[in-house]
Amino acid sequence: MTRGARAARSVDVAQLDFAQYVRAGDTITWGQCGAEPCTLTGLLMAQRKSVGGRFRVFVGASWSDTLDPSYADCVDFAAYGASGTNRRLEREGMLDILPCHYSQFRSVFTSGPNRVDVLLLQVAPADDAGSFSLSIAHEYLVPLIDSARVVIAEVNAAAPWTYGERTLRAEDFDALIHTDRAPLEAPATQAGEIERRIAQHAASLIDDGSTIQLGLGALPEAIVARLRDRRDLGVHSGTIGDAVVDLIEAGVVTNARKPRDRGVSIAGTMMGTRRLYAHAHRNAQIQFRSTTYTHDIDVLGSLDRFVAINSALEVDLTGQVNAESVGGRYVGAVGGALDFMRGAARSRGGVAIVALASSSRFGSRIVARLSGPVSTPRSDAAVIVTEHGVADLRGLTLAQRVERMLAIAPPEWRETLAAKHRERRNPMPD
16 A cells, blocks of 8 residues: 655654654564664664553664664564574574565565564665665665555665665655764675685586676675676676675676666665675666565566576585574575576576585585475475585486485585485385
């Protein structure tokens, strides 16, 4: 449902009273990572007891220290995953998980039991035409602007003004405050030798003219470093990081061969540093869209040679992927991986890559049986990449998959994994 014009008013930070806007039982959300309106979220937590009853916060991946387990005296916490500082809440048993695909967020947050009542935004100041920019993130925020009962904005003078499917006017807000603070930045990552070996294998699957989707962290950074000799790559991703700037500045990313959004890199949000924010500021060649576009299977399928690059916590010998929990703890997310993988499967010349180190300090990450949930079923077969090579599971039988997966498992674990697989196929009688 589309709301009419709101009674927008500018409020001094010291005078903002959340008790005027938040009701007991409300669900509140805001942009994740660098898109978090930290002044607003900090005030909300400081004033949590004034609301007069419990309320619920849904938070995406978090880089801030805004949410503390002690705030559970008034606040119930939910998230789509336990990334970043959300892990503090998960460790204390204070975090409820919403295990759904990114492509479902619009319907989940605009109707039903998880409907968002109050939306907090960080926006860039209005331009000469009076248009505010959603700045760092569009993704699941866009539909909530019209469906939420209350929208409050932190107009941050230091936030980049970016282009996207939606700009805002003053009448889109119920209240707004003005700040000038550096947006949160992504924690530093560093690729090691294993990441570089994985990247070499993954890069061999990416041809000139491909459109790429990249996750975050040291591994995607390493993969990008291997693409400097490619031509006319495109970008269509749920999120982009600093690595994309490297490829744009090197002339590798031109988006010249994309059948849609030609000449433009498309993303739902930025998860990077001030270097990325500065590059995107007033840059019409980087544009942002809502999740209903970035993760739409028809859109993804229309992009020739679409390459989805995602990671996993573990993969079993038949190609099932666990990207959510390990050792009984929830540390990942369902996220958008399967959306992108299915889009790549529909794309002409597309490929879905799941890249991971073959082992951790706890043992092999190529396993006979997953220790957590099946985030991606084996029916959505992908190309699995470790430092030991590439296992293309598409179109293979279970026995053929096992053979290929053993070849990219840690050498010291291969015999044990094969034996465990045989035991599962031939269980002892009771």
